[in-house]
Amino acid sequence: MGSRRSFLQKLGLGTLAVSVLPKFAISESSIIKINKPIVLSTWDFGLKANEEAWQILSNGGRALDAVEKGVRLTEADPSERSVGYGGRPDRDGKVTLDACIMDEHANIGSVAALQNIKHPISVARAVMEKTPHVMLVGEGALQFAKSQGYKEENLLTEESEKEWKEWLKTSKYEPIVNIENHDTIGMIALDANGNLSGACTTSGMAFKMHGRVGDSPIIGAGLYVDNEIGAATATGHGEEVIRTVGSHLVVELMRQGHSPQKACEVAVKRIIKFTQNRGKSLDNIQVGFIALNKRGEYGAYCIHGGFNYAKYDAKGNELIKGKSYLKSNG
Template sequence: MANRRNFIKTTAIASVAVALNAFGKKEDSETALVPKGTIRKPIVLSTWRFGIPANEAAWEVLKNKGRALDAVEAGVRVPEGDPNERSVGYGGRPDRDGRVTLDACIMDEYSNIGSVACLEHIKHPISVARAVMEKTPHVMLVGEGALQFALLQGYKKENLLTETSEKEWREWLQNSNYKPLVNIENHDTIGMIALDSNGNLSGACTTSGMAYKMHGRVGDSPIIGAGLYVDNEIGAATATGHGEEVIRIAGCHLVVELMRQGKSPQKACEEAVNRIIKLTKYRNKNLNDIQVGFIALNKKGEHGAYCIQKGFNYAKYDETGNNLLDANYFLK
């Protein structure tokens, strides 16, 4: 009788444990209805509204079973070359000295990385970053050295300060009030991550940084592990917003490591944002003045996005089409 009671007790406890475990997995998964083993590929994610045309270029590569690395480079080159986009590449707002300085990085499925920072006069810093990755023994080139390298690679030196951006800068000089707005109006980045048909991940990130920043300022965008990180065994993440806050927590590396620990891309993005919020409060800073957003993608093609406050959107292109989505946020 005692053995029977012990058996029933043990069985009941095990059943509860299994049920709780299943409940926890369901709660932490954004794809509970997706059949086990299903991988959504190809898929590409990118930050902000200019992610829509960027995704179109990336999808041209992905739909033909191209490499994710080629897709993300092709994708982010679109806003880099658009003079109407005021926070990336050609047409980007200058620093307080009137100089357009660009930052970019790229990472492939083999953990090859390349980066440029404070690069002037070159319209497509992402392609220079890829050349650093593929043609030098280094990871990052900056300033004059990055420009010299780009010119040696055959890139054309151009004036990137458009008439509109110059006019705005001269108006800003009247008061020189440096208070970046929290969303895309003043500063931002295109970050792009992709999973190709072969199941490989890559990412790219490029920006002109905060408008009217101090000359020489570099944010998170060209820093592997901060603005971008890819681990082909686990997933990829990229960030946007106030770069100083992302650097403070090595944001994208954190998101990927949280996915390694078993969190869904959505939960990983939320945890990274929560850490920034916690540190902001410790430092007695006003959270309303800060925006940071993350997007993440795992090897199953599951994705997530989260930010501090309302206003961050991102584009997703997969078999369902190319859609602009609003990220969930902390400050309600």
């Protein structure tokens, strides 16, 4: 009996020690300062877009509202030639727009090959919130946009039309890294409540075939958000991003324990491997990712140098040069 009592006492003390110490250790080690709110966006036009998003984030607003507001600014700017109004047309002279949006609950909405509507990102959000579908394309997307009160307008500016007519003289499709490939604004944000959302919008590759759709409106390719892990968005040659479901890949790499920076690097190197395995050159292929995790840590990586991204957090708004696999090309 004594030995049994002694055993139980030892067991009780051991259990007590195990039950108390880990909790103490966890409480001590879990005091990690989360960098929130924070918003990231692709390219130098992301600086102005971030300012719009920050107006919402800095007042405790939702990341979803912030990313929509942020990219709408770029969509409406005719001087930004790869997004929205003033975007470069396809080879038929038509400006067709693609966009998608994703919130912290894995709600998603997307439009592709949408014409004559300045803000495809807001139409994508309406698809998410007001339809049983996740993606509308072409004429159907336009009909839906009009049903939601969006007005048709000509998105082909005089400057874009002039470029298109000049291109028609040769009709040679030869994307230039960081110019024609500089084609998207992707934005991801973590709000003060610790929730993530993202948005992605583009007019796509300049002088593409009519009907071509890239990665930007495809959830998992151009954008992906997992509120338990992080978010990622892509820019560049959409066909290559689709081939690896790139943004989803970045988030899954973060799930496996990679930092946002390392996850972007691994994803880009996989695209490079796939490209080389197909006997293709990297000369005219640019892909870049930006990523953000739940702690507010972030990173970016691309194939060619010349890619940059904007970051806005409590330290301010700044443009950051993305790390690259190859040297600067533009």
